Amino acid sequence: MSASETSETPGAGTLSDNARVDLEAEFQESRIQEVLDQLDRELVGLVPVKTRIREIAALLLVDRLRKQFALTSETPTLHMSFTGNPGTGKTTVALRMAEILHRLGYVREGHLVAVTRDDLVGQYIGHTAPKTKEVIKKAMGGVLFIDEAYYLYKPENERDYGQESIEILLQIMENNRDDLVVILAGYKDKMDRFFASNPGMRSRIAHHVDFPDYTPEELMAIAKLMLAEQNYRFSPDGERAFAEYIPLRMKLGHFANARSIRNALDRARLRQANRLFAVRKKQLSKVDLMTLEAEDIVVSRVFQDEAGPAGN
Numbered sequence: 001m002s003a004s005e006t007s008e009t010p011g012a013g014t015l016s017d018n019a020r021v022d023l024e025a026e027f028q029e030s031r032i033q034e035v036l037d038q039l040d041r042e043l044v045g046l047v048p049v050k051t052r053i054r055e056i057a058a059l060l061l062v063d064r065l066r067k068q069f070a071l072t073s074e075t076p077t078l079h080m081s082f083t084g085n086p087g088t089g090k091t092t093v094a095l096r097m098a099e100i101l102h103r104l105g106y107v108r109e110g111h112l113v114a115v116t117r118d119d120l121v122g123q124y125i126g127h128t129a130p131k132t133k134e135v136i137k138k139a140m141g142g143v144l145f146i147d148e149a150y151y152l153y154k155p156e157n158e159r160d161y162g163q164e165s166i167e168i169l170l171q172i173m174e175n176n177r178d179d180l181v182v183i184l185a186g187y188k189d190k191m192d193r194f195f196a197s198n199p200g201m202r203s204r205i206a207h208h209v210d211f212p213d214y215t216p217e218e219l220m221a222i223a224k225l226m227l228a229e230q231n232y233r234f235s236p237d238g239e240r241a242f243a244e245y246i247p248l249r250m251k252l253g254h255f256a257n258a259r260s261i262r263n264a265l266d267r268a269r270l271r272q273a274n275r276l277f278a279v280r281k282k283q284l285s286k287v288d289l290m291t292l293e294a295e296d297i298v299v300s301r302v303f304q305d306e307a308g309p310a311g312n
Helices: 023-030 032-042 047-068 090-103 128-139 162-175 188-197 199-204 216-229 236-251 258-278 286-290
Strands: 080-084 112-115 143-147 181-186 207-211
Touching: 023 032, 023 047, 032 047, 032 090, 047 090, 047 207, 080 090, 080 188, 090 112, 090 143, 090 181, 090 207, 112 128, 128 143, 128 162, 162 181, 162 199, 181 188, 188 199, 216 236, 216 258, 236 258
Parallel strands: 080 181, 080 207, 112 143, 143 181
Antiparallel strands: none
């Protein structure tokens, strides 16, 4: 028996006006809490984003119950815009959003197809439409995630075919919204200009979610999670050194939040391996192989020259 309690049904699949539905039971049956919990484990911070995702999930859950009383006649518009700097978790949240939509019955399969301009736009006449339609075909029944979506629109180039791709997407977003959710992502200022130049696209986006940059404390927590996933850890001195590294790195160019932290840890692991190899005649313990020391961090050029090139 479903989570809904029925007394009589005036039509197939429709509850009578005096029937009752159990929202909590419907919530448990959907198992979306598992996805929300996974999102909490995967991503540190991002409280405004997680709150918005929960709000959207609640909206869809209530909408599903309303349908049982024939109170909803069409699928709500679910296309979204995710704005923020690189490394703030947009792709991960899109992946979990696809799962939520699938568990609530708003998409058939719940898979995510992530693309950029190069996957959609051709380089010569007649090439763009087949490319765009092929991507859409793969994404049907799930979520199409278009990163840096503003690059689809290049008005300064008269021979650019991005507008053709946009027109196809607009048609699909309107006519197939019960089988495909499109999420556009990128820097906030560039997305704002993109929407200003493409009002048809803006009108089809129901949910705008802004992803804030991480704080140094959140980036430190992310670093520890990343290390734990790979069976590494900081020594106390190593942790202090990395805590000093983070704000210095944030001041430099091309900082990409969690992505830059991952790159920094990869370099620290490289230095640790070379440090251990330099004393290879020494017997190593499990702790030795797991631990990143301060010396694996402080040799970064970020410490030596705060104004120098980023990424060392």
